Structure formats: structure tokens, C-alpha cells
Amino acid sequence: MSIWEYANPRRFMGWSAPLVPLFSALAALLIALGLVWGFFFTPEDYRMGSTVKIIYIHVPSAMMAINIWVMMLVASLIWLVRRHHVSALAAKAAAPIGVVMTLIALITGAIWGQPMWGTWWAWDPRLTSFLILFLFYLGYMALWAAIEDPDTAADLTGMLCLVGSVFAVLSRYAVNFWNQGLHQGATLSLDAEENISDVFWLPLLVCMAGFGVLFAALVLLRTRTEIRLRRLHVLEARDRTGRKGSGEG
Amino acid sequence: MRVEDLGCQRGGVPVLEGVSFTLAAGEALALRGPNGSGKTTLLRTIAGLQPPAGGRIELAEDSVAYGAHADGLKATLTVAENLAFWAAIHACDKVSEALEAFELRPLATRPAQKLSAGQKRRLGLARLLVTGRPLWLLDEPTVSLDADSVGLFGRAVRAHLSAGGAALIATHTDLGLEARVLDVTAFAATGGPAPGGFAEAFA
Amino acid sequence: MSALLLRDLKLAVRAGGGFGLGLAFFLIVTVLVPFGVGPDSGLLARIAPGILWVGALLACLLSLDRIFQLDWEDGSLELLATAPIPMEGVVLMKALAHWLSSALPLVLAAPVLGVLLNLPTAGYGWLMLSLALGTPALSMIGTFGAALTVGLKRGGLLLSLLVLPLYVPTLIFGTEAARRGAEGLANATPLLMLAGITAGVTALLPFAAAAVIRVNLR
Amino acid sequence: MMPDLGKYGAEVLSAYGATIALLAVLVWASWVRARRVRAALEEAEARRKDAEG
Numbered sequence: 001m002s003i004w005e006y007a008n009p010r011r012f013m014g015w016s017a018p019l020v021p022l023f024s025a026l027a028a029l030l031i032a033l034g035l036v037w038g039f040f041f042t043p044e045d046y047r048m049g050s051t052v053k054i055i056y057i058h059v060p061s062a063m064m065a066i067n068i069w070v071m072m073l074v075a076s077l078i079w080l081v082r083r084h085h086v087s088a089l090a091a092k093a094a095a096p097i098g099v100v101m102t103l104i105a106l107i108t109g110a111i112w113g114q115p116m117w118g119t120w121w122a123w124d125p126r127l128t129s130f131l132i133l134f135l136f137y138l139g140y141m142a143l144w145a146a147i148e149d150p151d152t153a154a155d156l157t158g159m160l161c162l163v164g165s166v167f168a169v170l171s172r173y174a175v176n177f178w179n180q181g182l183h184q185g186a187t188l189s190l191d192a193e194e195n196i197s198d199v200f201w202l203p204l205l206v207c208m209a210g211f212g213v214l215f216a217a218l219v220l221l222r223t224r225t226e227i228r229l230r231r232l233h234v235l236e237a238r239d240r241t242g243r244k245g246s247g248e249g
Numbered sequence: 250m251r252v253e254d255l256g257c258q259r260g261g262v263p264v265l266e267g268v269s270f271t272l273a274a275g276e277a278l279a280l281r282g283p284n285g286s287g288k289t290t291l292l293r294t295i296a297g298l299q300p301p302a303g304g305r306i307e308l309a310e311d312s313v314a315y316g317a318h319a320d321g322l323k324a325t326l327t328v329a330e331n332l333a334f335w336a337a338i339h340a341c342d343k344v345s346e347a348l349e350a351f352e353l354r355p356l357a358t359r360p361a362q363k364l365s366a367g368q369k370r371r372l373g374l375a376r377l378l379v380t381g382r383p384l385w386l387l388d389e390p391t392v393s394l395d396a397d398s399v400g401l402f403g404r405a406v407r408a409h410l411s412a413g414g415a416a417l418i419a420t421h422t423d424l425g426l427e428a429r430v431l432d433v434t435a436f437a438a439t440g441g442p443a444p445g446g447f448a449e450a451f452a
Numbered sequence: 453m454s455a456l457l458l459r460d461l462k463l464a465v466r467a468g469g470g471f472g473l474g475l476a477f478f479l480i481v482t483v484l485v486p487f488g489v490g491p492d493s494g495l496l497a498r499i500a501p502g503i504l505w506v507g508a509l510l511a512c513l514l515s516l517d518r519i520f521q522l523d524w525e526d527g528s529l530e531l532l533a534t535a536p537i538p539m540e541g542v543v544l545m546k547a548l549a550h551w552l553s554s555a556l557p558l559v560l561a562a563p564v565l566g567v568l569l570n571l572p573t574a575g576y577g578w579l580m581l582s583l584a585l586g587t588p589a590l591s592m593i594g595t596f597g598a599a600l601t602v603g604l605k606r607g608g609l610l611l612s613l614l615v616l617p618l619y620v621p622t623l624i625f626g627t628e629a630a631r632r633g634a635e636g637l638a639n640a641t642p643l644l645m646l647a648g649i650t651a652g653v654t655a656l657l658p659f660a661a662a663a664v665i666r667v668n669l670r
Numbered sequence: 671m672m673p674d675l676g677k678y679g680a681e682v683l684s685a686y687g688a689t690i691a692l693l694a695v696l697v698w699a700s701w702v703r704a705r706r707v708r709a710a711l712e713e714a715e716a717r718r719k720d721a722e723g
Contacts, residue, residue: 013518054681060717135616136617142613144615146601149261150261159664175620175624177624177645221700228710297533318612323463325463329460334456
């Protein structure tokens with residue numbers, strides 16, 4: 001059996017049904033564990049004080065904001081190339097989750113920035129990039145909402161996601177060029193591991209896993225909803241044509 | 250041209266299935282059927298504007314001239330300019346013949362926005378002549394034409410057929426043509442599976 | 453294909469709205485800025501390249517939804533799809549017509565408006581060069597956005613929402629090139645990036661926009 | 671029980687609060703919509719079965 005068989009709506013509904021509660025429980029467990037661990041049982045950073053605790057939500061949400069867009073890009077490509085409806089619907093289902101993740105990253109970033117940089121908002125390249133990503137998510141969702149025919153909507157949003165991805169990377173580069181930035185990522189970022197001790201790392205890892213599993217649970221749940229909606233529309237269309245046919249006959 | 254077992258869909262809903270017919274040079278085929286029976290969808294599918302749901306269309310490349318409900322006229326351009334544009338797009342220089350055939354010569358310098366509905370329709374049909382394409386796909390071509398203009402149109406189609414062209418016409422009026430009739434209601438889709446597997450029930 | 457370009461230009465001239473409205477909008481935006489930020493000529497001189505770029509970008513945005521909408525409504529787009537020229541060519545000609553009728557007048561008017569904002573003398577050439585290099589990208593990206601929203605009844609606002617984020621890189625490199633030029637700094641990098649964006653966008657987006665148009669015509 | 675958050679207590683708490691609130695809204699909205707659509711579909715399928723049977 002080919003792997004694409006799993007993308008058939010009925011099969012998808014079959015295999016995803018038990019995963020939703022499983023992933024939900026796992027996500028709740030991991031996030032609760034990570035946040036409690038991070039909030040109550042980690043020391044303060046000697047420079048940032050207790051604000052370092054924001055890292056346990058800021059970094060996972062920022063990571064997911066980008067990963068979700070990448071997942072939407074892959075799903076859109078699968079739809080555009082292989083025409084698997086579930087793939088397009090998964091991309092549609094993921095977008096609102098991506099928006100919330102981006103919003104969390106922006107809000108926690110701004111809250112963190114207030115004591116660290118003395119300002120809520122700085123046109124720092126990373127923050128700016130996330131703002132632009134936020135706009136991309138909004139545009140993507142607005143286009144889905146605006147088009148009535150579901151397959152047309154899937155095609156157009158897929159193309160927008162494709163083109164948007166190129167421009168998102170380009171924007172990141174342009175924004176970097178435009179302002180060299182003051183993000184303190186370097187003192188506490190993943191690519192500077194020597195600066196971050198296991199005390200911070202382990203709960204952060206748990207939180208990142210928790211956010212990832214939460215996304216998995218939500219995207220499956222939302223995709224199932226979208227599939228049901230399509231099925232509902234097919235039934236309604238059949239009702240209409242059936243009624244018309246019997247009326248004429 | 251030849252159409253075999255063609256299926257058409259509109260907005261993802263199957264409309265026609267199993268449509269088969271052939272159309273040779275010099276022949277005309279009239280499509281009949283009530284509103285919403287899929288005539289426009291069939292024409293659009295053959296014109297290549299929407300993908301078929303199944304079956305085959307055998308057709309020489311770049312041979313179709315599609316005459317839709319909308320005429321594709323620009324209100325601020327004159328009659329002659331409108332025709333000259335489509336002639337240039339199709340690399341064809343039959344503008345003056347087209348003006349003659351539909352008696353548009355006296356109106357040639359008038360902007361399209363100052364034409365009556367029937368005159369606009371005549372201009373839209375004259376566009377077919379400047380495409381130089383052998384197969385005309387016409388969707389309700391005689392809407393808003395008076396009896397004289399219908400006569401003009403019939404003559405133009407006959408001239409086109411005798412020059413080796415062919416025409417597929419969705420119409421309710423009699424054009425005085427030797428045309429076979431194809432009733433599209435015979436091919437109405439019986440509600441086969443909707444695309445994408447959403448026809449299957451699931452919990 | 454040149455017939456299509458000529459027709460679109462002729463239509464733009466006859467409709468009159470095309471450049472007139474965009475230019476007036478550009479002028480008004482530029483005039484409003486000093487009212488907003490105060491008449492300090494030093495400040496105005498510093499922000500002039502950015503204001504002029506943002507103004508030109510917004511003025512460009514105004515006429516985007518007309519690129520395909522009228523052809524869609526009167527059926528021309530459908531007929532063009534069955535014509536012997538490829539849809540990619542139609543898209544490219546539409547973008548070029550938009551650039552010639554809407555963006556080029558803005559490029560030419562920008563120095564005049566620069567006077568109002570105390571743009572430093574060194575800045576005029578760079579401003580025009582950066583606009584001339586960057587606005588084709590704005591037209592092309594906008595054409596893609598117009599293709600996406602062509603079938604929608606109220607596509608205008610959505611079009612802005614879709615296109616503005618895509619405009620960010622062009623705007624950044626464009627203003628950067630103009631600003632650095634005006635301040636006498638080296639600006640080869642942003643100019644090259646700007647030219648690169650325009651070249652890349654012109655090469656690739658017609659395919660995306662044509663695919664989108666075909667979907668919309670279905 | 672409550673750790674001493676020092677002078678940044680308000681920031682840390684508001685960041686956690688905002689995050690939990692946003693996630694809760696997202697989960698809640700997804701859940702409510704899933705239930706509504708599910709009920710609507712079950713009703714439609716039942717109607718269809720009636721019509722056929």
C-alpha cells in the first residue's frame with residue numbers, strides 16, 4: 001500500500017481518531033511538566049533575573065511559528081502536485097495555530113523586551129520578521145476565507161503559500177540587512193549552547209516537545225473538522241440537485 | 250474534432266458524463282437543453298478553460314474560437330479598434346471582412362459603449378471571424394439579436410462551414426442551419442463519486 | 453503580445469484615471485507628512501527617501517485591482533485564455549502596462565516631491581534610480597496579487613493585505629539605496645539586491661500568476 | 671510555593687498568563703467548532719439514510 005493511501009479522507013479519519021486524545025493528553029502533560037518545571041524549579045539567570053523564565057514559552061512558540069509555516073508549505077506542495085485534498089485541508093487547519101504561536105512569540109517577546117531593552121517594541125530583525133510572518137499568516141487565512149469554491153481556494157492559497165515562503169525568506173534577509181539588531185538571542189539561544197546550562201535546557205526541551213505535540217493534536221482535530229465540513233458540503237450539494245431533479249421529473 | 254466519454258464538472262460537482270460525439274469540417278452541431286443543463290460547462294471544457302472530469306477531447310491545438318456570454322469588448326475603444334485588437338492577438342488581418350459580414354462598417358468609428366445591446370452582440374460575433382480559428386464554440390450567440398441580425402449571423406456561420414470550418418452552438422433559436430442536434434440532458438451526471446474521496450461516508 | 457500592451461495603455465489613457473489618480477495620491481501623501489511630523493527641514497530631509505518610497509508604493513497599490521478586474525468582468529480574460537499567446541505572456545504584458553501607466557509617472561514625479569521634503573541634492577539621482585529599479589518589482593508582485601483576487605467581489609482590501617507583506621523586501625532595499633545615496637554612503641549592495649529582486653520576480657512570478665489565473669477561470 | 675520572581679514578577683506572570691489564555695482560546699475554539707461540525711454532519715448523514723431507506 002502506498003503512503004498516499006493515508007491521505008484518503010476516510011482512511012485519514014480512521015487513523016487520526018485515536019491520535020487526537022492521545023496527543024492531547026501527551027501535550028497537556030508535557031506542557032504542564034515543562035512550564036511547572038521552568039516556572040517553579042529553575043534558578044534565575046544572573047543577568048536577566050526571573051525574566052529568563054519567559055524563555056520556556058517564547059522559544060517554543062517562536063519555533064512552532066516557523067515550523068508551522070514550513071509544514072503548511074509542504075502540505076500545499078503535496079496538494080498542488082499530488083492533489084490530495086486532506087493535505088490542502090491540513091494546511092488550512094494549521095494556519096490559525098500558526099497565528100496564535102506567532103502572536104505568543106510576539107507578545108512574550110515584547111514583554112521580555114520591556115525590562116531588557118527598556119522598550120516594548122524594538123525594530124529588531126527577529127521581532128520584525130515575526131511581525132511580517134504574522135501578516136503572511138493573516139493574508140493566507142483571509143484568502144481561504146474569501147474564496148467560496150474549496151478546490152479553488154486550496155489552489156490559490158497553495159500558490160500564495162509557495163510565493164509567500166520565498167518572500168518570507170527574502171524579508172528575513174532584507175530585515176537583517178536593514179537593522180543589524182539587538183536581540184539577545186546570542187546569550188541564550190540554541191546555537192550558543194555554551195551559554196546555556198542544562199538547568200535551563202531540560203525544561204525548555206520538554207516545553208518545545210509539548211508545543212510540538214500540542215500542534216499535532218490541534219492540527220489533527222482541525223483537519224478532521226475541515227474534512228467533515230467538505231463531506232457536509234457534498235451532502236448538501238447532493239440534496240439540492242436531488243430535490244431539483246425530483247421536482248422536474 | 251472528436252469527443253469521447255467526456256465528463257464535465259462545475260464547481261467540483263459533476264454535471265455531465267459520457268458525452269461522446271464527432272464533428273467534422275463543414276458540420277455544425279446544436280446543443281440543446283434547459284438552462285443549467287451543462288451546455289456552457291461543456292463548451293468551456295472543450296475550449297480548455299476548465300479541466301475535464303474524465304474522457305478525451307481530440308482537437309487540433311489552437312483551433313478553438315470561444316464565443317461566451319460576455320463579448321470581451323472594451324467600452325472606450327471603437328468598434329474597429331476592438332476588432333483590430335483581437336485580430337492582432339490572433340495574428341489575423343480579416344478586420345474589414347468581419348466588419349462587412351456583420352454590417353458594422355457604418356459603426357466602425359463608434360466607441361463600443363455607445364452601441365446598443367444587439368450591435369455589441371454583432372461586434373462580439375464579428376470577433377470570431379478575426380480569430381481565424383476553424384472551430385467555433387458559441388454560447389447562446391443570438392441573445393439580444395433582432396431577426397435581421399440573426400439572418401446575418403446564420404449567413405456568417407454558413408460561410409464559415411462552407412470554408413471548411415465547424416461550429417458547436419448552444420442555442421434555443423433556429424438559425425436556418427443544417428445542424429445535427431445534441432441534447433445534453435441525455436448526459437446529465439447521475440451523481441457519481443464527488444472528487445477527492447468525500448463521497449464516502451465516515452464518522 | 454505588444455497588441456495587448458498597446459491596448460492596455462490606450463485604455464489607461466482614455467480612462468484617464470490611471471496616472472492622474474495615482475499621482476494625485478502620491479502628492480497628497482507627501483504633502484500630509486510634514487503636517488504630521490512637523491516642518492523641521494532637517495528631519496524632513498532625513499526621512500524624505502523613505503516617505504517618497506512609501507508614498508510611491510501606496511500609489512502603486514491603488515491601481516492594482518484594475519489590472520485584471522475589468523478584463524475579468526467583460527470576458528476578455530476568458531477569451532485571452534483561449535488565444536494563441538500564453539497566459540504567462542498576458543501576465544507579463546499586464547504588469548508592464550501597469551508599470552508604464554501607474555508606476556513610471558510616480559518615478560518621474562518623485563524628484564518634484566523631493567523638493568517639498570528638502571531631499572538633499574545628492575539624493576535625487578539615487579531616489580529616481582532606486583524607484584526605477586524597484587517599481588517594476590512592485591508592479592509584478594501586485595499583478596500576482598491581482599491574479600489571486602480577480603474572481604472576488606470585494607477583492608480590493610484583501611489584495612492590499614496579500615500584497616503589502618510581499619512588498620517588504622523591495623521597500624527595504626529601495627529606501628536603503630535611496631537613503632544611503634542621499635547621505636553619500638555606499639549603496640551598491642541595496643541597489644544590486646533591488647535589481648536582483650526585480651529580475652527574479654519578473655522571471656518567476658508570471659508563471660505563478662498565470663497558474664493562478666487559470667485556476668480562477670475554471 | 672510561589673517562587674520569588676524579584677522585580678520582574680509582573681512581566682513573567684503576564685507573559686505566562688497571556689500565553690495560557692491564548693492557547694486556551696485556540697484549543698477551546700478548535701474544540702467547539704469540531705463538535706458543532708461533527709453534530710451537523712451526523713445529522714446530515716442520518717437524513718440521507720432516511721431519504722434512501
